[in-house]
Amino acid sequence: GDDNVAFEVPDHYYPDKYKSLTNTLANRFGSGEVRTIPVKNIALPDLSLPLQLPYNDQFSLFVAKHRRMAGKLIDIFINMRDVDDLISLCSYCQMRVNPYMFNYCLSVAILHRPDTKGLQVPPVVETFPDKFMDPKVFRKARETTTVNASGNRMPITIPTNYTASNSEPEQRVAYFREDIGINLHHWHWHLVYPFEAAREIVKKDRRGELFYYMHQQIIARYNAERLCNGLGRVTRYSDFRAPIGEGYFPKLDSQVASRSWPPRFANTVIRDIDRPVNEIKIDVFQLETWRDRFLQAIDSNAINMPNGRKVPLNEETGIDELGNLMESSILSLNRGYYGDLHNMGHVFIAYSHDPDHRHLEEYGVMGDSATAMRDPVFYRWHAYIDDIFNLYKSKLTPYGDSQLDYPGIRVSSISVEGPAGANRFATQWQQSLVELSQGLDFTPRGSVLAKFTHLQHEEFTYVIEVNNTSGQSKMGTFRVFMAPKTDERGQPLAFEDQRRLMIELDKFTRGLKPGNNTIRQRSLDSSVTIPFERTFRNQANRPGDPGSATAAEFDFCGCGWPHHMLIPKGTEQGYPVVLYVMVSDWNADKIEQDTVGACNDAASYCGLRDRKYPDKRHMGFPFDRRSEARNLTDFLKPNMATRDCTIKFTDAIREGTQRQ
Ligand code: CUO
Structure with a gap:
């Protein structure tokens, strides 16, 4: 509009960590000019409360005073009349409001305003990498970037096991x-x-x-x-x-x-x-x-x-x-x-x-x-x-047959297929690259990559044999869990102990035709995890990526257990675990709602954006309550099956790096 005043922001004005934000804010107006931000003259809301937190202090949501300040700032961001006003306010706040608080409040506001779903927020690992890794990385990054100011920089390696020795x-x-x-x-x-x-x-x-x-x-x-x-x-x-x-x-x-x-x-x-x-x-x-x-x-x-x-x-x-x-x-x-x-x-x-x-x-x-x-x-x-x-x-009454059974549905087996062999999981280390440049306020523009080591598993497929004897087509919710078999002394786990160790691996819905059904489900499609790129890079709307999800979806979608941690590490001998599947009646589980575009692939731990939790049962069902059963075998119904498996860990670094 006419009241927009475009002004040039001097090079040094924004710390590097905000450049992506300012770029986005600029791009939002189609200027394409990296540091040109149209800023409206707006009546400034009362920022006195959030401004009480000094710029260089830590910010914690667990501190009631910080929470009040943040609550106020989120309110202010949410209540800005439109995106133009919000952007103007942000440009005012950036150099004045504590950056941790600013980043948090703006992320919450962008996530919850209906009109900011296309806006980009810098992912936190890039904005504040200091919260996630060894500071030596930053010293090395400083050296790297002064020695070599141009593009081709070697990734900096984040050490593993750097916080304590093996004596701990x-x-x-x-x-x-x-x-x-x-x-x-x-x-x-x-x-x-x-x-x-x-x-x-x-x-x-x-x-x-x-x-x-x-x-x-x-x-x-x-x-x-x-x-x-x-x-x-x-x-x-x-x-x-x-x-x-x-x-x-x-x-x-x-x-x-x-x-x-x-x-x-x-x-x-x-x-x-x-x-x-x-x-x-x-x-x-x-x-x-x-x-x-x-x-x-x-x-x-x-x-x-x-x-x-x-x-x-x-x-x-x-x-x-x-x-x-x-x-x-x-x-x-x-x-x-x-x-x-x-x-x-x-x-x-x-x-x-x-x-x-x-x-x-x-x-x-x-x-x-x-x-x-x-x-x-x-x-x-x-x-x-x-x-x-x-x-x-x-204290709740244990689930009875009416809640656990699915009449007419028999699960004859569950097994696992994959490169590790039948009913075997395999883990080892892997190295991946993450971009740091946003969070380093001393770097020139350009990429600074850090390489870190993390656990990884071989991908696999569940194969579940289901017999539908009802004579009609049915819909089933497949609930897949894994648990250790023995306690710390090698004794078999009683049901009461084992149920609390049950790890949800996946939950999905499938149609079941009358007769035998072979259900295959890939580990990559787990409802618990999100892929590596999403964990580390929740940005969207990158140039040339027109069909991508919006940033708000990505921010929500940044929630999800990291896929590389889906399976516990196991042992070099092969750690014994039990795999469990239950098929429950989808008619009793279902929530009627449209889940299109709701970022619906990590709902188990994170729910769905702007939707109901997509399962009517209690979270953790059927293991969220005690049972009369003494062990898992006692607990089984015809619509359930288990399989003994092992997780074999290899103490080596897998070839090939993941890049966000
Ligand atoms: Cu105590 Cu997530 O940290 O709630």
Whole structure:
């Protein structure tokens, strides 16, 4: 319009990390001119609250004050009248608002505004690579780019096993905890499911239940990795007065704040927090009180409302209510009484090295969803959270035949085919490249690639034989899980233990004609995972890529377990696991909705954008409840089958690198 003023942004004006954003904003107006941004003169909204966070400070959603600031900024971004006004505001904010907070709030806003689905946000691993990798990479990048300012740069190798030596047993699962893809998944999940923002943003279908289930699956997966590596299942962190045995030294540097992420020494005890600078004053006793009230709610099967009434937990929505109460999200039915148990657990641990700010230290990795999963204590905390949810689940009546059976449908077998051989999974290391240039504020333009090492598996195909004796065509939901067979002492797992170790591998729907059906499903099409390129590059609308999904879809679609971590590592001897499939009646499972363009390939842990969770059953069905069955064989019905398999790990780096 006429009130648009185009102005040239000087070269040095934007740090490199924002260039892609500014490019996008410019391209949005078709100018094509890289640093020309049409900026409208707009009446500036009141930014005083978000501006209270200093530019170079850390930003954490677990800090209530930061959350209030972010909530305000998201509101402001969401309520801008149109995209032009939003862009103008962004250009004002970029050099003034804390970059971590700015990036988060803008991502949430772009994800949730109907008119910004075509806008591009820089993927977080590129914007803030310092949250995901060893700082030596940045020093090397600095050297590389000064020595060789042009295009052809060698990738910088990110070392593996750099946070501890082999004297630390926990180091055996560092490849899982410090996997960039896993941490990106977790960051994306919390971006898609914020616990505090405008109600219409937070209120997504079954988000409290998904909080429970996605984190339950993380613990199940982590436990499988531990068992593969000769470690016991993770010990829950349930005594808040007891020392935390595991130390963690993150060895990450914040580029924005020019500081190192603080470590936590072995045997640290959480202490009362009094940090005026963060407006946090809370005693450990408060955490215990919230915990006791939560347990009381489960015990009495009801939630106390602010007005004194009691709302009974019902079988349908109980877990969803408890998820929101626990996290807590603003959907909690009584935040005043049940407080903020899970989030504050993160906060207590994150500040345990400097609870009264006397050393002027910032929070540790537990204070940020992009870094929390690196720390062994993350799993101890979430194992405890999961145990509490399981207390509730254990009170529910076990599923009966009417819920488990699918009359007329018999599954005669499940097996696995692939290069590793029949009923064998194979894993090894692989190296992949990730682009860093956006996040380095010292680099000249151009590509800086980092090469990192991660687990990978051979792709495979499930082959499932189903006999439909009903005489009619049917639709079935195939639910595929995997679990270890034995515990840490080599004893067969009882059903109650094994069900909690069940890892969801896939869930899909197929038609079943009368008679015999051979169902084939590729590992690549898992409903749990997203492909490598999507984990690392959620951008879209690249030039010459007109049919691509929109950036908002990609941002949502950035949520998904990284495909390279679909299968646990296994062992060199071949780790025994059981593969399980259930075919349930799609008529009882289905949600009637249009899922076209809803980014529908990683729904198991992430749901669908702007849609309902695409399965009517409880998340984790049929393993989310206890059963009378003593072991998995006892549990089986005609519409289920299992297969003993092994996961063979080869300690070698696979040929060929993946590129985003
Ligand atoms: Cu994802 Cu504790 O909720 O980190």
